[in-house]
Every structure is written in C-alpha cells, then in structure tokens.
Amino acid sequence: MKNDRWIWIGLAVALAVGAILSLAASSSPDGLERVAEDQGFLAKAARAPLLHSPLFGYLFPGIADDRLATGLAGFLGTLVLFALGCGVGWALRLGRRRGA
Amino acid sequence: MNNIFVLLEGENLHIPDGFLSAPVWVACGAVSAAAVAVATSRVGKDMEEKQVPLMGIVGAFIFAAQMVNFPIASGTSGHLGGGVLAALLLGPWAGTLIMTAVLVVQALLFQDGGITALGANVLNVGVLGCLLGFVAYRLLRRLLSGTRGALASAFITAWLIVVLSASLAAVQIALSGTVPLRLVLPAMAGIHALIGIGEGLVTTAALAFVLRVRKDLVYPLCLPYSRQVGEAA
Numbered sequence: 401m402k403n404d405r406w407i408w409i410g411l412a413v414a415l416a417v418g419a420i421l422s423l424a425a426s427s428s429p430d431g432l433e434r435v436a437e438d439q440g441f442l443a444k445a446a447r448a449p450l451l452h453s454p455l456f457g458y459l460f461p462g463i464a465d466d467r468l469a470t471g472l473a474g475f476l477g478t479l480v481l482f483a484l485g486c487g488v489g490w491a492l493r494l495g496r497r498r499g500a
Numbered sequence: 501m502n503n504i505f506v507l508l509e510g511e512n513l514h515i516p517d518g519f520l521s522a523p524v525w526v527a528c529g530a531v532s533a534a535a536v537a538v539a540t541s542r543v544g545k546d547m548e549e550k551q552v553p554l555m556g557i558v559g560a561f562i563f564a565a566q567m568v569n570f571p572i573a574s575g576t577s578g579h580l581g582g583g584v585l586a587a588l589l590l591g592p593w594a595g596t597l598i599m600t601a602v603l604v605v606q607a608l609l610f611q612d613g614g615i616t617a618l619g620a621n622v623l624n625v626g627v628l629g630c631l632l633g634f635v636a637y638r639l640l641r642r643l644l645s646g647t648r649g650a651l652a653s654a655f656i657t658a659w660l661i662v663v664l665s666a667s668l669a670a671v672q673i674a675l676s677g678t679v680p681l682r683l684v685l686p687a688m689a690g691i692h693a694l695i696g697i698g699e700g701l702v703t704t705a706a707l708a709f710v711l712r713v714r715k716d717l718v719y720p721l722c723l724p725y726s727r728q729v730g731e732a733a
C-alpha cells in the first residue's frame with residue numbers, strides 16, 4: 401500500500417496511550433471491583449488463581465520502579481495486540497482469497 | 501485493607517475466576533464460542549487490504565485505552581470497554597474478533613479477567629458491544645442523520661452498551677449464587693451509568709477524529725447517514 405503513514409501514526413497513538421497515558425490512570429477500584437468490595441464478594445476472586453500471568457497487575461516483571469514497570473507492560477501489551485490484530489486480519493483475508 | 505484488596509488494586513478488573521459458577525461460565529463460554537465462530541465465517545468477503553492493519557491498530561488502541569482508568573464518583577474508577585468503537589471502525593464481525601483478542605491477551609498475559617470467566621467477559625464486553633452496539637447505532641444513526649447525528653448516536657450507543665454489559669455481568673454473577681440479583685444489579689447498573697459517560701466520550705471523540713482525518717477507515721455501514729443520499733453519505 402502506497403499511503404500507509406496512517407498505520408504508523410495509529411500505532412504511535414496507541415503506544416503512547418498504553419505506555420505513557422496509562423501512568424496517569426486512577427488506581428481506585430473500577431466499577432465491578434467497587435461493587436464486589438461493597439457487597440462482600442471480592443474475596444471469592446482471590447482463591448487460587450488458575451494461572452499466574454507473566455505481566456500480572458500490568459507490571460513488567462523484575463523492575464522495581466512501578467511506573468517504569470507499568471509503562472513497559474503497556475508498551476508490550478499494545479504491541480502484542482497490534483501484531484495479533486494484523487495477524488488475525490491477514491489470516492482472514494488469506495482464507496477469503498482461497499475461497500475458504 | 502486485607503491482602504485480597506492489595507492483590508487486586510491497580511488492576512483493571514474484568515470478571516475474575518471465582519465469581520461465576522461452572523454452569524454459568526460454561527454456558528457463557530459456549531455462547532461466546534458460537535459468536536466467534538459465526539464472526540469468523542461472516543467477516544466481509546470483500547475485506548480490503550487496509551482492514552488488516554486497521555484490525556491491529558483498533559486492537560492495540562482498545563487494549564491501551566482500557567489501561568487508563570478514569571476517576572468517577574466516590575473513590576471508584578472506570579475504563580473503556582471499546583466494543584462499540586471496534587464495531588464502528590471494523591464492523592460487527594471483525595470487531596467481535598478483535599475484542600476477543602484483547603480479552604484473551606488480558607486474561608493470559610496480564611491475569612486481567614479469569615480463564616473460566618473468559619467466555620462471559622467476551623460475551624459482555626465483546627459480543628454485546630459489537631453486535632448489539634452495531635444494531636443500536638445503525639437505528640439511531642438513521643433517526644439522527646448527518647455527522648452530528650452519527651456522533652450523538654455513537655455516544656448514546658456506547659453509554660447504553662456499558663450499562664447493559666454491566667447488567668448482564670450482574671445477572672451472571674447472581675445466577676452463580678455469588679450475591680443476590682436485587683443487590684448486584686442496581687449497583688452495577690448505577691455505577692456503570694456513570695462509567696458509560698466516559699465510554700461515550702472516548703468513543704465519540706475517536707469516531708469524530710477518524711471521520712475528520714480518514715473517513716474511509718470508518719466501517720462503511722457506520723458512516724453518517726444522509727436522508728437525501730441514503731446509505732453512502
């Protein structure tokens with residue numbers, strides 16, 4: 401595609417939101433967490449999580465500085481979604497062309 | 501504060517493991533799996549080349565924007581869902597697939613949203629937002645024609661979908677026997693009526709921006725509606 405500048409601008413905006421604007425996020429509980437806390441069922445969530453994710457809590461592991469850890473986790477997650485989204489789109493388009 | 505709260509603090513919170521009973525999460529998983537299968541088969545056969553990177557950008561932006569919790573009343577925050585925005589740019593089917601991708605990555609890499617609750621989260625945030633959001637937006641857009649009408653439609657739809665998603669989550673949690681519906685439904689709908697304003701603002705701003713700089717990146721069936729010209733406004 402000739403004019404593909406918008407792709408890189410779009411990705412840059414997403415990365416800026418995920419890696420920088422995310423540092424300004426409110427740390428108050430969100431809607432569901434607030435209701436779960438108020439109504440006393442938040443405790444049900446903590447019993448033995450089925451999986452220990454590498455970027456638990458939106459923090460890049462092994463980094464002492466929380467802001468840096470959050471920024472890196474946001475940057476990485478945003479890139480992963482960009483790659484995955486393009487990958488899904490590419491695979492669907494390939495499938496269509498083959499008449500699948 | 502107890503340890504549980506500390507564990508969860510600072511995270512976005514989709515439904516975690518433990519809130520839903522097995523029958524409820526299995527049923528939600530089945531519905532979502534069916535929706536994803538239909539979406540995969542229905543993604544436009546005329547999918548254009550530019551839609552491939554657009555799917556990447558929409559997924560990346562919605563993931564990133566979901567990290568930005570904004571404060572609402574009384575020590576509570578909200579964050580974007582993004583289903584309606586995904587549908588406006590990608591259409592209902594590709595939008596559903598991208599929302600599913602966002603929720604899968606959040607559950608696997610970030611432990612945001614439970615593994616067993618993944619189907620319910622996909623149903624509430626992705627499927628409902630993209631499919632019902634698409635239908636509701638298209639209806640409103642015909643009533644409120646023109647660019648302003650499209651923006652107003654996007655705001656109303658985004659608000660409505662957030663309240664409905666939260667209500668659906670409340671029903672799932674209540675059906676699981678976690679907490680009575682008469683308590684959880686008004687609380688979830690009430691808080692999300694506020695959060696929905698944020699969702700509406702972000703969705704409308706994003707649509708206004710794309711309409712202004714690259715109108716061709718908006719899903720054709722979601723462009724502003726003109727009574728004179730009909731569909732292709």
